[in-house]
Amino acid sequence: MAAPTIYPTGTTVFDPEKTWSGYTLYIARDTGAALVDMNGNVIQLWEGLHGFPCKPLPGGMVMGSLGVRDPQYGYMDHTDVVQVNWEGEVTWKFDQYEFIEDPGNEGMWMARQHHDFQREGNPVGYYVPGMDPMTEGGSTIILGHKNLVNPKISDKMLVDDVIYEVTWDGDIVWEWVCSDHFDEMGFSEEAKNILCRNPNMVIGKGLVGDWMHINSVSTLGPNRWYDAGDERFHPDNIIWDGRMANIMAIVDKKSGKIVWQVGPDYRSSPELRKIGWIIGQHHAHMIPKGLPGEGNILVFDNGGFAGYGAPNPSSPTGHNNALREYSRVLEFDPITLKLVWMYTYFEAGYLNRMGRYHFFSPLISSAQRLPNGNTMITEGSNGRMLEVTSDHELVWEYISPYFGEDGKSNHVYRAYRVPCEWVPQVRAPEEIPVPRMDISRFRVPGTEWKEEQRKTAVKGARGYASMPQLCVADLTIDED
Amino acid sequence: MTVRIYTATGCARCKITKRFMKDNDIDYEEYDFKADGKDAFSQFYRANRKDIFRDKDGVEFPVFSDGKVIRQGVSVIIGYLVAGDDLHGFIGRSLLHGEWIDGFNVSGGDPAGMDDLLSVLAYLKKNGLKIQISTDGRNAAVLQAVKEKNLADRVIMEVRGPAALCRPPVDEGELKQSMALTARFPDYRFVTTVAPVERPEGGISYLTPEEIGQTAGMIEEATGGKKHPYVLERFDPENAEKKEFKGLEMLPDSAMFKYRTAARRYQVMAEIKSQR
Numbered sequence: 001m002a003a004p005t006i007y008p009t010g011t012t013v014f015d016p017e018k019t020w021s022g023y024t025l026y027i028a029r030d031t032g033a034a035l036v037d038m039n040g041n042v043i044q045l046w047e048g049l050h051g052f053p054c055k056p057l058p059g060g061m062v063m064g065s066l067g068v069r070d071p072q073y074g075y076m077d078h079t080d081v082v083q084v085n086w087e088g089e090v091t092w093k094f095d096q097y098e099f100i101e102d103p104g105n106e107g108m109w110m111a112r113q114h115h116d117f118q119r120e121g122n123p124v125g126y127y128v129p130g131m132d133p134m135t136e137g138g139s140t141i142i143l144g145h146k147n148l149v150n151p152k153i154s155d156k157m158l159v160d161d162v163i164y165e166v167t168w169d170g171d172i173v174w175e176w177v178c179s180d181h182f183d184e185m186g187f188s189e190e191a192k193n194i195l196c197r198n199p200n201m202v203i204g205k206g207l208v209g210d211w212m213h214i215n216s217v218s219t220l221g222p223n224r225w226y227d228a229g230d231e232r233f234h235p236d237n238i239i240w241d242g243r244m245a246n247i248m249a250i251v252d253k254k255s256g257k258i259v260w261q262v263g264p265d266y267r268s269s270p271e272l273r274k275i276g277w278i279i280g281q282h283h284a285h286m287i288p289k290g291l292p293g294e295g296n297i298l299v300f301d302n303g304g305f306a307g308y309g310a311p312n313p314s315s316p317t318g319h320n321n322a323l324r325e326y327s328r329v330l331e332f333d334p335i336t337l338k339l340v341w342m343y344t345y346f347e348a349g350y351l352n353r354m355g356r357y358h359f360f361s362p363l364i365s366s367a368q369r370l371p372n373g374n375t376m377i378t379e380g381s382n383g384r385m386l387e388v389t390s391d392h393e394l395v396w397e398y399i400s401p402y403f404g405e406d407g408k409s410n411h412v413y414r415a416y417r418v419p420c421e422w423v424p425q426v427r428a429p430e431e432i433p434v435p436r437m438d439i440s441r442f443r444v445p446g447t448e449w450k451e452e453q454r455k456t457a458v459k460g461a462r463g464y465a466s467m468p469q470l471c472v473a474d475l476t477i478d479e480d
Numbered sequence: 481m482t483v484r485i486y487t488a489t490g491c492a493r494c495k496i497t498k499r500f501m502k503d504n505d506i507d508y509e510e511y512d513f514k515a516d517g518k519d520a521f522s523q524f525y526r527a528n529r530k531d532i533f534r535d536k537d538g539v540e541f542p543v544f545s546d547g548k549v550i551r552q553g554v555s556v557i558i559g560y561l562v563a564g565d566d567l568h569g570f571i572g573r574s575l576l577h578g579e580w581i582d583g584f585n586v587s588g589g590d591p592a593g594m595d596d597l598l599s600v601l602a603y604l605k606k607n608g609l610k611i612q613i614s615t616d617g618r619n620a621a622v623l624q625a626v627k628e629k630n631l632a633d634r635v636i637m638e639v640r641g642p643a644a645l646c647r648p649p650v651d652e653g654e655l656k657q658s659m660a661l662t663a664r665f666p667d668y669r670f671v672t673t674v675a676p677v678e679r680p681e682g683g684i685s686y687l688t689p690e691e692i693g694q695t696a697g698m699i700e701e702a703t704g705g706k707k708h709p710y711v712l713e714r715f716d717p718e719n720a721e722k723k724e725f726k727g728l729e730m731l732p733d734s735a736m737f738k739y740r741t742a743a744r745r746y747q748v749m750a751e752i753k754s755q756r
Contacts, residue, residue: 096741099707099748107707109748148754172737180754256733 003382006444009401009410011040014434018395019387020370021431022127023423025062026378026385026415027051028402033062035418037429040398044423046088052078052114053366053414055125058132060086060425063119066093069110073102075159075204076114077145083119083135086425091135094166097144112144115215123221123235126368126416128288131221137168141238143217147208150179154199154209161214163238163251176238176256178212184258185247188265191308194318200244212242218285220250224295225335232259233286233334241284241299246277246307246322248284248299260334262297264307271337275330279322280306282380283366283414286334292373292390293331296340300377301328304362326356329367329377343375347392353470366414376417383410387417394436481547482509485557486521489514493554493581494542496607500558513541533573540573555583558603563596570597580633581609586626587618587650587658594622601631615662616640617655618648627661634667641687642694645677656702669709670699670747674739676715676725684724686715686731693742700746710747712739 021038028034033046033054044060051064065078080095094111101107118124120138122131146162149155158179165174187195199209217240220226225233236253250260266277284299303324315321331341343359345351350358364380373390383400400410420428441449485501485508487494501508511517511524524545525532531550532543543550544557551557553574559567570589576582581604589597605611612634615623626632637659643652662668672695676684687695692712700706714736717728736752743750 096744099744101707107748171741174734175737177754 007399009383009399011038011396011398011434013386013394013397013436014038014431015395016431016433018374018389018393020372020374020376020417022420023056023418024376024385024398024415025054025056025418026400026412027054027064028400029383029404029410029412031402031404033064034402035062035423036398037431038396039429039432039434041429043426043429044086046084049084049088050078051413052076053116053125053416055117055119055133056127056416056418056422057083057119057135058422059135060423061091061135063117065111065113066090069100069112070102070105071204073105073204074100074110074112075145075202075208075210077110077112077204078114079108080111081113081117081140081142092168094140094142094170096170097142097164097172098146111142112146113142114145116143116217117141118218123219123288124285125218127371127419127422128221129290129371131288131290139165139167139173141165141217141219143214143240146177148177148179150182152182153179153211154196156199156201157206157208158199159202159204159208159210161212161240161242163214163217163240174253176251178214178242181251181256181258185245185249185261186264186268187245188309190310190318191245191264194308194311194321198317198319200319211244212247213244214240214242216241216283216285220286222289223286224289230335239284239286239297241281243280243282243302244306244308246279246281248278248281248297262337265309269337275332275337275339276328277307277322277324278330279324280304280362282364287331287369291369291371293340293369295334296331297334298329298331298367298369298375300361300365300367301330302362302365303327303360326360327362327365327379329375331369341375341390343377343388343392347388348394351470364411364413368417370417376415378412378415380412380414381409383412385412385415483507483544483546484509484511484524486511486513486517486524486541486543486545488512488541491541493609496604496609497542497544497554497557499607500561500603504561506561513539553583554609555581555600555604559596559600562600563593566590566593567596567600571600576612579608579610580612582612582614584611584613584632585615586613586622587616589619589622591619591622594619594625597622598625598629598631601626602629605631610634612636614638615658616648617646617650617658620654620657620661623658623661627664632665635662635665637662637668637670639670639672639695639699640675641672641677642691642698644680645687645691647677656698659699659702663703663705663708669711671711671713671753672743673713673715674731674736676717676720676728678724684728686728687739689738689742692739693745696743696746696750706746706748708747708749710743710750711753712736712743712750713753 023035025035033049034042035044036042049064054064063083067079069077082090083092095109097111100110118141119133122133144162146160161178163176199211201207202210220237222235238251241248245264247263249258252259266272278301280302282300287293287296305320307322309321311318329343332339345356345359348359361379361381366378368376376387385398387396400412403410443449511520513521543552551560555571559571572583574581574583610633613632614636616638640646720726
């Protein structure tokens with residue numbers, strides 16, 4: 001997360017031979033939903049559409065939201081979830097979760113949606129062969145908010161996470177309230193202590209505790225674990241992750257019980273110690289059947305700051321007590337917890353310690369498995385979207401040029417790669433390769449690269465070592 | 481026969497009861513369970529176990545005995561001292577502790593006892609208790625009197641369904657009058673248990689989502705508002721009073737959402753009672 005003042009936006013790398021090409025859909029900050037081709041041309045902008053996230057549907061349609069609740073009173077609440085066609089017409093809408101009357105605002109129904117939703121037909125909201133999301137029917141799983149007090153957690157008002165399912169006709173038919181399952185989550189006494197005192201208080205109708213901060217919800221869909229008889233992985237079951245608690249969990253759709261969980265304590269087993277402390281993660285989901293890695297869990301492990309636990313020098317109260325200054329994309333087996341694939345600064349080819357920031361997004365972000373085995377990653381905090389092969393080769397990179405009204409950030413919550421067939425309104429674009437540039441000779445107008453004007457050989461100089469030595473050890477010692 | 485009162489050190493409701501008896505020149509003997517009266521109460525409890533309510537938190541004090549009857553709890557005792565058994569139906573055991581007291585059902589008693597009920601409420605309120613009363617719509621005149629004299633801090637109105645299905649029966653006009661009055665209290669909520677009902681045409685079945693919608697609509701019609709606190713509860717056949725209802729299957733959790741959706745068309749704050 002250390003960018004120079006001047007850097008290019010748009011597509012910066014594109015190898016058509018190695019990518020799983022299509023369009024990329026993301027919310028351009030303060031602008032709308034942008035659909036860009038591999039060369040970075042915006043072929044459609046759904047102007048004004050919000051999306052947390054915005055999701056593609058076949059037929060040139062998208063899902064998102066029409067607006068956001070007054071931020072003085074709501075915390076990330078979106079007013080509704082809508083389906084919008086190519087012409088910008090709303091063809092489906094749900095908002096009847098809670099009637100909200102904020103001071104100075106008209107009372108209105110709101111979905112209070114945030115961070116995720118899934119339309120029936122597809123478990124994860126991105127392209128899976130043979131699993132198209134429904135566009136003329138089907139239910140939608142929505143992640144929302146509900147304000148409540150749960151004395152088991154804290155005496156403070158919580159902005160709790162709820163997951164609910166709404167039919168095409170707008171009937172809510174299932175609801176799961178996160179705090180109801182607090183006892184199942186295995187928080188330590190240290191974690192409960194700080195949770196009680198500070199359940200991550202944020203501003204929203206006064207101070208409220210965003211204690212779990214779920215940011216991803218998807219169904220498991222058909223999978224090999226269930227096929228082998230493991231009921232925990234019933235296709236209807238729901239996987240979610242809670243950024244603030246460093247938890248990933250699967251909820252049994254029928255009973256509501258948590259039947260599988262990773263976190264919050266990554267010291268609790270040798271397998272978890274090997275994975276390492278997952279911090280502030282986003283977009284944990286099971287790779288759907290039909291895609292390479294199917295059945296594994298794919299997650300953007302942000303690092304940054306999150307968690308509740310014992311105080312330490314970086315966290316005097318135990319709030320946000322886990323810290324790491326780089327991100328990881330992890331793919332792991334949900335049964336053995338064995339790491340299958342990983343992408344970090346290291347796989348990206350950067351130095352330890354000094355180069356970690358080259359792949360780091362402390363907030364937002366996501367990972368999508370593509371049909372050719374590549375992984376499309378949103379490194380959200382700096383608006384970078386990239387596609388890497390299973391061998392970690394960077395084959396596409398794009399940086400959002402939308403810096404918002406204040407010009408301060410081009411962050412992107414989550415982007416999705418969309419197959420061209422899902423956008424029948426336009427002809428598939430010509431693909432122009434964009435080779436990775438040698439930036440040592442890359443100059444902006446007003447300057448130009450030139451050979452050194454004078455070179456003077458220093459007599460007796462012994463040359464440079466092949467490995468740079470830094471001020472700290474460049475090894476991670478496995479203390480186990 | 482000597483009037484005895486069994487108390488516990490520090491029990492505020494015991495003090496209110498004793499104050500009432502002093503104010504009304506009723507002589508009594510006091511036995512403090514947490515002091516010298518422990519043995520006396522233990523002996524009394526063993527002899528009258530079936531008449532003394534006790535739960536996991538223990539016995540609720542004060543306990544009163546005049547040799548003829550045993551009464552327990554400040555409101556029940558004062559009600560008895562004011563009107564004998566005439567307030568039976570209006571005053572029951574309080575489930576709330578601390579500054580709040582409940583157990584007052586304005587629909588449950590004979591309206592002829594209204595003045596005595598009001599005097600009990602007034603005494604408790606004067607002594608610093610916050611009063612929660614309940615109604616099912618009957619005895620709207622009593623509710624109105626409570627409102628006019630400002631004798632309740634919170635009202636819970638149990639609306640049992642559309643007027644034609646309410647049991648005990650209640651006149652629709654009176655039901656709506658109670659609804660309108662309820663909404664005028666500083667703290668209130670409407671509650672409907674999604675319960676089985678005996679159908680006029682015969683048979684027993686749960687209230688339908690449409691009927692809950694009608695119920696919510698009636699609240700809107702009676703009060704002129706759509707934004708009242710309205711709680712839907714799930715019926716538990718195991719706790720049913722009527723034996724015909726005990727064998728029914730409990731509605732699944734998920735069934736409640738349709739009821740909530742139906743209610744929210746008329747009462748936007750409708751919510752399902754948490755099972756937590």
